[in-house]
Amino acid sequence: MLSDEASANCPLPDFGDDERISLAHGEGGRLSRRLLRGMLKPVQNEFLIGLPDGATLPVSSGKLVFSTDSYVITPRSFPGGDIGSLAVFGTANDLAVSGARPRWLSLGLIIEEGFSTHELGQMIASIARAVRVAGMQVVTGDTKVVPRGAADGLFINSAGIGELVLPLPGPDTLSQGDRLLVTGKIGQHGLAVLAARESLGFDPAPESDMTALWPAVEALHAAGIRVKAMRDATRGGVAGILHEWADACDKTMLLESGSIPVSKTVRGACELLGLDPLHVACEGTMVVAVPSEEVSDALRVLRTVEVSNEAVEIGSVSEKRMAPVAVRRSLGQLVPLDEPSGAPLPRIC
Numbered sequence: 001m002l003s004d005e006a007s008a009n010c011p012l013p014d015f016g017d018d019e020r021i022s023l024a025h026g027e028g029g030r031l032s033r034r035l036l037r038g039m040l041k042p043v044q045n046e047f048l049i050g051l052p053d054g055a056t057l058p059v060s061s062g063k064l065v066f067s068t069d070s071y072v073i074t075p076r077s078f079p080g081g082d083i084g085s086l087a088v089f090g091t092a093n094d095l096a097v098s099g100a101r102p103r104w105l106s107l108g109l110i111i112e113e114g115f116s117t118h119e120l121g122q123m124i125a126s127i128a129r130a131v132r133v134a135g136m137q138v139v140t141g142d143t144k145v146v147p148r149g150a151a152d153g154l155f156i157n158s159a160g161i162g163e164l165v166l167p168l169p170g171p172d173t174l175s176q177g178d179r180l181l182v183t184g185k186i187g188q189h190g191l192a193v194l195a196a197r198e199s200l201g202f203d204p205a206p207e208s209d210m211t212a213l214w215p216a217v218e219a220l221h222a223a224g225i226r227v228k229a230m231r232d233a234t235r236g237g238v239a240g241i242l243h244e245w246a247d248a249c250d251k252t253m254l255l256e257s258g259s260i261p262v263s264k265t266v267r268g269a270c271e272l273l274g275l276d277p278l279h280v281a282c283e284g285t286m287v288v289a290v291p292s293e294e295v296s297d298a299l300r301v302l303r304t305v306e307v308s309n310e311a312v313e314i315g316s317v318s319e320k321r322m323a324p325v326a327v328r329r330s331l332g333q334l335v336p337l338d339e340p341s342g343a344p345l346p347r348i349c
Contacts, residue, residue, distance in 0.1 A: 012125050015117040023113050026145025035143065038121075046128040047138040055139035057104055060163060065100035067091055068159040074347040076123070076154060078196040080189070080208030081283075083156055084123035088130035089210050089283060090234070090349060091160040096214040097230040097286055099221075100162030102134050107141040108157035113148045123154065134212040136160070166221040171229040171245040171289070178228060178317040179295040180253065181288040183216055183308035184209060186238055187266045187280035193348045195269065206265050209284035216286070216308035223301045229289040233282040234349060236340045238314075239325065240279070241287050243339040246324035253325045255315035255337065278327075279340050281348050289317070 015038040024031045069091050076083045092102040107127070111120065131138060191206035213232060220227055231241045238260075242253040255278075262270075262277045270277050284307060290298045295313055302311035323336035 012118075012121040015121065018117050021111050021113060021115040021117060021120065021145055023145050023147065026111070026143060032143070038117075046131040047141075052140060055104070055106075057139065057161065063164040065095055065098045065162045065164050066159070067094040067098070067162075068157070069094065069349075071156045071158070071349060072152065072347060073193065073349055074152065075193070075196050076119075078208060079192050079205050081210040082123060082126050083154060084126035085130035086210060086283065086349060087156040087158040088127055088134055088136070089212055091158045092134040092136060093213045093232045093283070093286070095160050095162035096212070096217045097232050098162070098164075099166035099168050099217065099227075099230070100164045101218070102136045102160055102162045102212070102214055104139045104161045105131065105136045106159045107138055109141070109143045110151050110155040110157070111143060111145050112151040112153050113145055115153055120154070130212075135214065166217060166227065168230060169228050171248040173228055174245060174249040174251060174289055174317045176251060176317055176319055177292045178289050179292055179298075179313055180242070180255070180315045180317070181290065181295070181298060181302070181311055181313050182233070182238065182261065182285060183213070183288065183302055183311045184282075184285040185261045185263045185266065185310060186233060186282055186285055187262060187270065187275075187277035188285075189234075189283040190237070190280035190345045190348050191266050191269050194273075194345050197347075200269075202265065202269055204265055206263075206269060209282055211284035211307055213284065213286055213307060216302055216305045216311075219301050219305045219308075220288075220298065223297065225298045225301060226291055226294055227288060227298075228291065230286055232286045235281055237277070237279045237281055238287055239276070239337055240340055242325045242337070245289070249317070250320055252318045252321040252323065253315060254318040254321075254334075255325070255327045257327050257329050259312055259314045261310060261312055261314075275345075276337075278337060280345065283349070292316070 025035045071087045095102045188209040192208040246253050302308040325337040326334045
């Protein structure tokens with residue numbers, strides 16, 4: 001989520017008398033230039049002026065990490081965020097869990113003819129606020145306008161570059177006894193999007209956990225914690241990540257059901273809808289694997305950072321069993337945790 005400070009002092013773009021996007025806005029002429037000027041003028045600190053086709057970046061002598069993603073979420077706005085801030089935080093977090101400090105971002109906007117310039121302005125302002133929180137700068141970009149019916153209002157492609165700070169051994173190096181942590185309550189983003197999409201009327205309404213994860217990663221690095229693997233728990237949720245890790249290391253990920261952090265709102269909604277919170281996407285929560293001797297220090301460090309102050313241990317890596325991922329229930333029985341075969345909640349990012 002964006003802090004009040006980050007949300008302040010970020011005026012909406014001004015598109016003049018243009019109320020709707022037309023095909024001419026994407027043709028490279030006068031309307032295109034007016035659209036670009038309207039988008040960039042109020043957010044010039046977060047966007048490189050002019051957004052050149054090729055940005056020159058002041059790189060260090062170290063390694064860079066490069067990531068790309070596309071965002072087609074429905075609805076475009078939901079409690080805790082929108083497609084604009086999602087495009088920033090989603091890409092920034094992919095860099096962060098790769099051990100890289102997020103630095104630069106590109107944005108490609110695919111806009112449907114007839115899209116409201118007011119809503120577009122709101123999305124650009126949201127992007128600017130999120131970029132500020134993530135510590136990045138938008139350095140290049142593109143806009144395309146497609147005919148009515150060819151897109152669902154607005155699609156965004158983003159690519160990010162970060163500086164590698166914390167090289168990670170990777171999930172194939174996980175060994176028996178390693179501990180599994182999550183940095184906060186799970187399932188919040190997916191339920192927030194679903195509740196908004198279907199007007200489910202939950203009270204209180206689920207709110208997305210979307211935010212930048214780099215401060216938590218940076219704290220682990222500064223404390224010298226030996227992190228073996230990290231992933232942000234987006235599509236597929238925590239379950240999807242753990243199945244990937246189990247396959248990579250040929251071990252079983254063993255979870256303790258009583259340790260899995262789920263808010264009352266998300267738990268109740270999942271029970272009502274027949275969903276498992278472990279399968280539901282997060283956008284500001286990550287799974288971290290550390291050696292057993294480092295777990296106490298890792299939790300202490302994570303809890304000093306706002307984004308991960310609810311970090312807990314949820315399980316461990318065990319010898320290979322019949323199920324790649326299993327959950328120990330309250331009475332001690334082990335229950336296999338199925339891998340998601342598809343997205344239980346489509347269009348959540």
